[in-house]
Amino acid sequence: MIESKNSLGVPKNLELIYSGEDYFSRLEAIIRNSQFEIHMQMYLFENDTTGNRIIKALKEAASRKVQVYVLLDGLGSLSFPSETLKEMRQSGINIRFFAPLFSTYTFYLGRRLHRKVIVADAKIVLIGGINIADKYCGSGSEAPWLDYAVQLKGEIAEPLQKLCTDIYFKKRRFQNKKIKSFFPIQENAMVRILQNDWLKGKNEICDGYIKSIRNAKTEIIIVGSYFLPGIRIIRALKKASKNQVKIKLILSGKSDLPLTRRATCFLYGKLLKYNIELYEWNQSILHGKVAVIDGNWTTIGSFNLNNLSSYGSLEMNVEINSALFSKMFQEHLIKIIAQCQNITPQSLKIKTNLFTKSINFLSYFITRIIEIIITYTPYKRFNN
Template identity: 80%
Template sequence: MIKTNDSFNISNNLELVYSGEDYFSRLEAIIREAQFQIHLQMYLFENDATGKRIVNALKEAALRKVEIYVLLDGLGSLSFPSELQKDLKYSGVNIRFFAPLFSTYTFYLGRRLHRKVVVADAKVALVGGINIADKYRGSATEKPWLDYAVQLNGEIAKPLQQLCHDLYFKKRQLGNKKIKSAFNIQQNTTVRILQNDWLKGKNEICDGYIKSIRHAKKEIIIVGSYFLPGIRIIRALKKASKNKVVIKLILSGKSDLPLTRRATCFLYGKLLSYNIELFEWNESVLHGKVAVVDGNWSTIGSFNLNNLSSYGSLEMNVEILSETFSVRFQTHLNEIISQCQSITPESLKTKTTIMTKFINLMAYVVTRIVELVVTYTPYKRFYN
């Protein structure tokens, strides 16, 4: 069994973080040790045991006169209790919602805050795909959803705090000021902050995936929780396969979105025809969105390989150019693969009936239609 609480660090400035207690103990420590300012931006913040634990840490920080700004997605955190919002505000925590689902004049469906970022004092940050909820922390009887983040210490946290500040206060532009996004944290290790917000012309994460896949020479490993890539990524994977690159996809055996999983299953035949190796993770729900290419390029964050992340959501990933980090992360992902169920043309043929093919097809069609509607809606609203 993988020990997902054994994090590794490349320097004092960069550490891989796992879902489970590893992430939440770090999050609590960051809040507890903050002295001046905290920005917390999340898609999902549940009012369960884990959520209450973080709420208490935030309230304690507010008592120390730490400035706290919490930004939650209006859809993802729709169930966040209004009484808890009032309690936080009364305690001195600033909190608001990004694109509330219901407002005075409209029902808003579309552009979502999907990134998961925490920054304290412009000195330390957590960036990844992990939301605040019991399911990401796990319990004595339930394994945490499989996901990842990175902890960034030092100068690289400064632009992250600026980005969070600008979004919280609805700053539309920074004038001529350009935020630094790439940092050399040690010899042969470069870290970049990448964003995706298609409506604002930011396609950095998607472009980063495509560029790395196109330039791959040996091996690509992708963890895709809701894997429904657009045509550009499919073509890049197909070309890499023709160039004899080994491609491994770790996909959901268990999913919180059964329809999306069915839609992904519809692609299995095509992916296998490209000689792409498929593996399903069944130990827990798969929620990770990471990749490693050629043991020297890694990406970790909130970006899913589907059109919702590409065209409808605000996303953030950390891109790491480091052989040391990437080789160790690649080793970890290969250990994950050793616990997965391999999907081969033979096994797919055995377990796929005419009925399952039809169900998968319908799931794919419905999911694509939903993606189209959800991404078209904010486009029309934004430009009108």
């Protein structure tokens, strides 16, 4: 389905990582090779075969006196067993939940920790959209969910580790802290950490998407799980289309959230009118959140093109300015497109009728209402 290795010789300090064994073997190796300190911040951590595999590696690291800090989202990892939590703490792992769904005298649904980042010894980093669960690892009979991450080595890891430390220990300075610098990875390649946390004034990922789409000259390829962009993104795509930029969207043919997929289908007619090429991935669940623009600019991370990521969650992406890396990733995405179903005005007309149109509209309406409620809840709480 997808390659297991980077075939164009991109240096080892900048590597594209695929969901499946590629990601989890690297994660396990990073944990086992750590010497001093590990930070893991994750939305979803399941107590399944893959989760237990990573827990075992974390326990072994703690037994070597490595300081291990795990921060899980209170909603995404709500089902994490209390007994497992107790065992991890007894083994020396520092673990807590971000914004627990239930706490003393309160129920909190809003602002979530949606980023997926691991930093070890302030030297090596994994950032992407991949959670820790069997469905992202796959099996002999079932393909992993389609998703991506980036492995980075070098000086970029130090400020990121400080950022993770600040948020784990609830230090106030993390609230407005941004990693503004571009870091050189190799000759003619620069990377930057982008964050989105609208309540704290961090809109770097959303703004980066809009700026790059507006300035696109030739081609835009976006992989969009849960694709429900706000009006600013829609306008940017429309402008790019008018400028004769080729736009390809790789969307979910199968989804773990059928309501959201139906809501996305409601947008198909409008997107096709803008001459945007639509492709549905049906080989597995699509969970990736990436883009390649003009064969030079790439972003990979946890940020979905919808209002929940824009206004409700803590997100983290890597921005990569490298023609070599972007070309490699672009070639991979072209292979993914070749395995997708192309949605055209003709095929859309055949597969939709009054009933499906009504269902899609209703799904879109309900999803937008849910987004408004969820994003308004933390906004109101923050301002009170």
